[in-house]
Amino acid sequence: MASTQLLDAPPPGTIARPKRETTAAWPLVDRLCHAVCWITGIGLCLVAAWIVLYMLVKGISALNLKLFVESPAPSLRERQSGGFLDPLIGTFIITAIGVGIAAPVGVGIATWLTEYARPRWLARTVESGIETLAGVPSIVLALFGLLIFARGFFSFLSASTNGGSVSGKSFLAAGLLMAVLALPLIVGTVREALLQLPSRTREASFALGKTRATTIRHVLLPSIRPGIAGGVVLGMGRIIGDTAIIVVMLGAAPKLQGAGGPPLLSTLRGTGSTLTSYVYGFSPAGEGNSPHKAYAAAFVLLMIVLALNALVTRLSRGLSLGSVDWTAKQ
Amino acid sequence: MAARPERRAALSRTVEADKRVERTLGACAAGVLALIAVMLVTVLVNAWPSFSANGLSWFGSGGDPVTQFAAMQTDTPLPGHSIDYFRAWPLLWGLLLTTIFAVVIALVISTLAAIFITEFAPTPVRRVLDPVVRLLAGVPSVIYGLVGILAIAPWVNEHLISNARRQSVAYVVQLSGADLTTATLILTVMILPIMIALIANALASVPLSWREGSAALGVNRWRTIQRVSLRGARPAIAAAVVLATARALGEAIMLAMVSGGRPFNANPLDGLTFFFEPVETPATAILKEFGGETGTPVAHAAYALAAVLLFSAALLSFAGWAVRQSMRSYGAV
Numbered sequence: 097m098a099s100t101q102l103l104d105a106p107p108p109g110t111i112a113r114p115k116r117e118t119t120a121a122w123p124l125v126d127r128l129c130h131a132v133c134w135i136t137g138i139g140l141c142l143v144a145a146w147i148v149l150y151m152l153v154k155g156i157s158a159l160n161l162k163l164f165v166e167s168p169a170p171s172l173r174e175r176q177s178g179g180f181l182d183p184l185i186g187t188f189i190i191t192a193i194g195v196g197i198a199a200p201v202g203v204g205i206a207t208w209l210t211e212y213a214r215p216r217w218l219a220r221t222v223e224s225g226i227e228t229l230a231g232v233p234s235i236v237l238a239l240f241g242l243l244i245f246a247r248g249f250f251s252f253l254s255a256s257t258n259g260g261s262v263s264g265k266s267f268l269a270a271g272l273l274m275a276v277l278a279l280p281l282i283v284g285t286v287r288e289a290l291l292q293l294p295s296r297t298r299e300a301s302f303a304l305g306k307t308r309a310t311t312i313r314h315v316l317l318p319s320i321r322p323g324i325a326g327g328v329v330l331g332m333g334r335i336i337g338d339t340a341i342i343v344v345m346l347g348a349a350p351k352l353q354g355a356g357g358p359p360l361l362s363t364l365r366g367t368g369s370t371l372t373s374y375v376y377g378f379s380p381a382g383e384g385n386s387p388h389k390a391y392a393a394a395f396v397l398l399m400i401v402l403a404l405n406a407l408v409t410r411l412s413r414g415l416s417l418g419s420v421d422w423t424a425k426q
Numbered sequence: 427m428a429a430r431p432e433r434r435a436a437l438s439r440t441v442e443a444d445k446r447v448e449r450t451l452g453a454c455a456a457g458v459l460a461l462i463a464v465m466l467v468t469v470l471v472n473a474w475p476s477f478s479a480n481g482l483s484w485f486g487s488g489g490d491p492v493t494q495f496a497a498m499q500t501d502t503p504l505p506g507h508s509i510d511y512f513r514a515w516p517l518l519w520g521l522l523l524t525t526i527f528a529v530v531i532a533l534v535i536s537t538l539a540a541i542f543i544t545e546f547a548p549t550p551v552r553r554v555l556d557p558v559v560r561l562l563a564g565v566p567s568v569i570y571g572l573v574g575i576l577a578i579a580p581w582v583n584e585h586l587i588s589n590a591r592r593q594s595v596a597y598v599v600q601l602s603g604a605d606l607t608t609a610t611l612i613l614t615v616m617i618l619p620i621m622i623a624l625i626a627n628a629l630a631s632v633p634l635s636w637r638e639g640s641a642a643l644g645v646n647r648w649r650t651i652q653r654v655s656l657r658g659a660r661p662a663i664a665a666a667v668v669l670a671t672a673r674a675l676g677e678a679i680m681l682a683m684v685s686g687g688r689p690f691n692a693n694p695l696d697g698l699t700f701f702f703e704p705v706e707t708p709a710t711a712i713l714k715e716f717g718g719e720t721g722t723p724v725a726h727a728a729y730a731l732a733a734v735l736l737f738s739a740a741l742l743s744f745a746g747w748a749v750r751q752s753m754r755s756y757g758a759v
Contacts, residue, residue, distance in 0.1 A: 126648040130546065136535055137542035137555060140622075143615060144558045147565065147573060154576075201454055208451035222455040224747055225462050231669075231739040232465070233676020235709045236732045240465045243472060243720055265718070276461065307440050309447040337566030339679040340713060347718070372568045372679075379572050381683040387576055394569050405564045409557055 148398070155395020158388040168350035168374070177386060180393050182352045183374035186267070187336060187400075189363070190370055193271025194278055194335040199328050201275070202282030207312055209283070210290040230280035237273050238344035245269040254365055255355035266355065266365045270345035277338060278331030285330060289323025290316060326411040333404045336397070339372040348383060350374055371397045469733050472720065476730035479510035484730065487515035491689045491706075495715040498723040512727045514734070516689035520705035523606060523692060524681065525674045528613035532670060535614070536621035537663065541651055543622070544629040563619035571683030574612045579603035579684055587702050595699055599690055606692055607701045609685040613677060617670040624669065628662030629655050661752055668746040675738055678709035685710060708735055 119127050166179030205222070213219035245253055246264030254266035293316060301311040317324070350369040354362035369377070371393050376382050378390040477484055494504065494512050503509040543555050583603025592601050632655045640650040656663075686704020689711065694700050708731040716728035 122646050122648060126646060129648055129652075133538050133542040133546050136538040137547055137551065140535075140539055140562075140618075141554060141558050144561055147569075148561070150573060150577060151569065204451045204454045205458065208448070208455045212448050212451065214448075214452075218452070218456065222458055224743065225459045227746065228462060228740055228743045229458060231672040231676075231743045233678070233709060233735050233739060235676060235678040235712055236469065236736050236739075237465075239712065239716070239729060239732045240469055242718060243468050244464070246720060279458070307444040309444040310440075312447075333564050337564070337568070339566065339568045340709075343679070343713065344716075344718065372566055375568045375572055376679060376683070379568075379683060380575055381571070390572055391576075394572050397566060398569055401564050401566060402561070405557070405560055409560065 148402075151391070151395050151398050154391040155398070158392040159395060163389075163392055167352075168369075177378075177389065180350075180371065180374050180389070180396070182350060183369045183371045183393065184396070185352065186342075186346070186368045187370040187372075187397075189267050189368075190271050190274055190342070191332055191335050193268065193364075194274030195328060195332055197272065197275035198278040198282055198331055199324075202279050202327065202331070203286050203317070203324060205279075206283045206286035206290060207316070210287055211308060211312055211316070226280050226283050229276065230284075233340075234277055234338050235340040235344070237276060238341040241269055241273040241341070241345055245272075252365075255367075265345050265347060265367050267346070267368065268364050270341055273341050273345065274335045274338065277341065278334050281330045281334055282327040285327030286320065286324055289320040289326075293319060322411050326408055329404050329408050329411065333401060333408075336370075336400060336404070337372065339376050342370050342373040343376060346370075346373065348373075348377055350377060371400075466736065469729055469736055472726060472729035473733040474726075476510055476512055476723075476726040477733075479508055480512055484512060484514055485518065486513055487691070488513040491516055491711060492715075495711070495724060495727065498727065499715075499717075509723050510726060512730070514708070514731065516691050517706055517708045517711050517731065518734075519691055520685070520689060521675065521707040523705055524609050524613055524685070524707060525671060527606075527610040528617060528674050529667060529670055531610070532614045532617050532621055533663075533667060536618050536625055536666065537656070539618070539622050540625035540629055541655075543626045545647065545651055545655075559619045559622050562615065563623070567616065567677060567680040568683075570612050570616055571680040574608055574680065574684035575604060578611065579605075579608050582608050582702070591699055591702065595696070595703075599688070599703060601699075601702045602686065602704070603702075604684050604686040604704060605702045606685070606705050609681055609705060612680060612684060613674055616677065616680065617673050620673060621666040621670050624662055624666040625659060628659035632658035661749055664749045665746055668742050668749060672739055672742045675735060675742070676709055677707075678713045681707050682710040682713050708732075 119130055122130070163179035164184070165181055167182050168180060169178035205226070209219055209223060242264055244250065244264075245266075246262050248262060250264070250269070251262045253268040253272075254263050297315060297319065298311055301315045306315075346367045346369060349367065350373075352363055352368035353366045355365035356362055357365070375390045375394045375397065378386050378393065380387065489504070489511075491512070491514065497504045497511070498509060501509070504511055539555075543552060543559075547555060580603055582605070583601070586607070587601050587603065595601065629651075636654050636658065637650055640654045641647070645653070685706060688704045689706040690704045692700055692703040692705055696703065712728045712731050716724060719725060
């Protein structure tokens, strides 16, 4: 714009501004549609703002520091039912297990799909398999996990009774299911990043006599680090926000219940809750009906999600949306 | 000279290592397929008793799933029926209603919003809208459910349901605000972001020359969008509908909180009252009725519902694949 202004040499005292596009000449129907578009866009912002503000107001008024350091206690009175220290720890454990498994496996599958993909038919099938997995509802995944992890073969994952029957419900089992839930997201993001790498990167490495494996390890993966991080953060968001798997796999009790044995392993093999199942349990739909606790926990949950969101936005520079420059000179 | 064989050995060792990496990664990928196969088999095997005891009428109507589940839980068969007696229609009806309404409404809104984002929004507004869409996509369903049951359902109950309406159906069902309207509304907001993202991406990738060609013919901007961009983006719009439907199918937590928690056959013949009647979907029913003991009649019914969901999800992902094939023949994306 600046260069054209220089060339046109506007008379001193006036500033040349590009003409704004007007809709005055459009037919009425088109102008109406234009208006509806604006209303929809602004409405969307308002809905998001309302949700965040509503949670903010309700959450902050229900929040106090004691909630963060107290364990939940079984009590019908809201005052005595404790805080959400255990669900916070639970969320942390579940996310760590889920991401810890899904990230390496997901990166591995994504590299295989883009860099090897031999035999071709297997790659195609795996591709649609990942897509199917992305579409499986988490409640179905939870039901499946309940069957699988109750098998004797997986008895090391969860508590078992003296009679030898395995409960199948534990943080480890739920974390494994969460990994399945996050896998398609991570594979998708990493794959996208790998596909966007120019082929000369690979060719340069091959020309230096490097094998595929070395190229992947030392050239490709380091250069798509932001993509991997983005995928992992997306997966984390998905895991932190999921409720159905937790409610089915860990049960309703909000307190951590170890399975016995060495301290850390006992917790991992035991049951408990996460922030999501805590919110569900303390909402009017759950058993401990105390909305204030639910609001406070939901507020903390929302803040975690918002932080992750900001991280994703920073990692990926956002969608680049091209459009016609309608203000260009006619 | 003497180094030659050593180097050859080293080379073959690296090639071996390379092949080993390929095999390991390939095994990981194939593991995904094995997982899906195992999932299908285990869920179907556990669902089979319920299907075989009821036959095709499993999908039909006949009684209230809540009483049927209660009968299974207390181990007292309903008079004249076996213990596995189960009729899923009220749940399937609830699923159809919420999903179709939400997807249709979301389709309209998301198309308009995507057009706004790609075409009309000034840069500052677009810079706000991008994170807003991502935020709406990231909010966990349990928070949507909480907002729904503590803010929207009471509001609907207070302002939209008149006392006359309440009394007119009081003998069959209690209207509480946790109903079809609230459930559809929140479900719409939940599936909007994914649709907006897909459609906006497609609109933006319609070749610039097509749009400029239309503009050069003197067609105004809205008509260009309508006749050129939207048509070019049709496959992506179909893909968005497929994905959104998959998301709506499996939603359990939010619907369990706001849909009223009763498998009521909401009846369109009730006029406007229809929109204020409670509904329940299969995912919600699983969450509420299934306690976690496998091998019982309750578990069989729950796994049968899960099998229906799983089958629908697989079907939808196949539909999405078919849509993308057609996209390839368009030459776009």
